[in-house]
Amino acid sequence: MTKQTDLQKNADAASLVDSLVEAIVDGVMDHRYAPGQRLVATDLAEEFGVSRAPVREALHVLAGEGVVELVANRGARIRKLSRKERVDFLEFTEALCMLGVRQGVTRIDEGDNRKRLDEHFSVIEEAWSRRHAADFVDALYRYHIALNRISGNGFVKFFYERPYIRFYTIMLADLAPGENWEQYISNYREIHQTILDGDQAAAMECFSSHISWVLSFMKR
Amino acid sequence: MTKQTDLQKNADAASLVDSLVEAIVDGVMDHRYAPGQRLVATDLAEEFGVSRAPVREALHVLAGEGVVELVANRGARIRKLSRKERVDFLEFTEALCMLGVRQGVTRIDEGDNRKRLDEHFSVIEEAWSRRHAADFVDALYRYHIALNRISGNGFVKFFYERPYIRFYTIMLADLAPGENWEQYISNYREIHQTILDGDQAAAMECFSSHISWVLSFMKR
DNA sequence: GTCGATAATTTTGTATGCAATTTCGTAAGA
DNA sequence: TCTTACGAAATTGCATACAAAATTATCGAC
Structure with missing residues (x-):
């Protein structure tokens, strides 16, 4: 058949x-x-x-x-990624998103960027409220896609939306947020807020320390 | 025939x-x-x-x-990259190298890392003394390959050595160092020295400001 | 029952064939 | 001279064919 x-x-x-x-x-x-x-x-x-x-x-x-x-x-x-490979990948991809944050903040007030980013954030909140890891990670991924587009760096946009980045990112769902739902959303609320505020230094600081925190509990 | x-x-x-x-x-x-x-x-x-x-x-x-x-x-x-695409790419790839610098510094004393990195730096110096843009950019690329390997992040290593990164990087030779040979090598000497010193904060600060400087004259 | 060798089957890697599409050269018309 | 139209040649996209390699199944020895 x-x-x-x-x-x-x-x-x-x-x-x-x-x-x-x-x-x-x-x-x-x-x-x-x-x-x-x-x-x-x-x-x-x-x-x-x-x-x-x-x-x-x-x-x-x-x-x-x-x-x-x-x-x-x-x-x-x-392709199958070991745990270390996935952690390494996360470290890699976060370094990229950092660039999106840095440049995205400066353009948050252009067009309907603010509104669009906010919509993406509410999807994160929604997945969070359901405690659905896959949807949560996916929503985070899409949030960063939106942010990268706002940032205006065509290469980051091109790169971050490639199938394998999507694929690898989705594979992080079993590592994050783990047991740390509360802290995770709390961090992202702060990140999102600082971006909306247009405060570049604060946004980068927030995001950077979020990364450190995530990696610390992933690396154990 | x-x-x-x-x-x-x-x-x-x-x-x-x-x-x-x-x-x-x-x-x-x-x-x-x-x-x-x-x-x-x-x-x-x-x-x-x-x-x-x-x-x-x-x-x-x-x-x-x-x-x-x-x-x-x-x-x-x-594939052909426009000037903006190349600048975007540089911004992207530098964000990555930042990760290599951050993690590489912490491992500079393991094995013969110090010696190997130093050898790569002398290739940069050599290409610089000849003012050969292609060789210079290539040597910089290889220096960062070495640094990424030292950093221990397998994904960065995997990624940075992929053919198209090599390819795109080489295409930067007509944008950098441009007229700025002196400043460029001076920056890298400082970056290299801070890495050898194992001073993470200083290395990241050096590298970061080098990036800003490069992008500023490339974006004009 | 487990192991190892051998045969049968599956699967891959490369070549080839052919229809559909694009490209290019040429000539007619404005 | 510059378009535009059209037909020939080149090129692509997909299917098929077959040898080489790998996988699986079979069978006998222990």
């Missing part, structure tokens, strides 16, 4: 390979493919009703992105 | 696609392929004496990496 997953071939110029990349990333996001799991080209081809060629090309894109690990003669598997 | 470029098929497990990726990146590095240039799969296939399939896969890896831009039905071209 062939269960064909629909490829939403965006009416526009999205190529088949692009659709496949997106479909596979989606599959990873909603845990249909688990980290470490092997991805057999033939199976995917059948699942999506295409030949192996575009599937392989999609897997190579994902390998370039870092979502997938490609070993010669052994095919592809979803 | 078919001029076949040698693919150095590393004796070990490096697949054909990997070799192609490396060969293409090398081609970009020594300016045989210019940013914006179109890469025709058939031509590359012929050049390397293979079929189009692995070439296409290599191009998809590079697309995932961000070295190449892939447009549906129009094939691949070497």
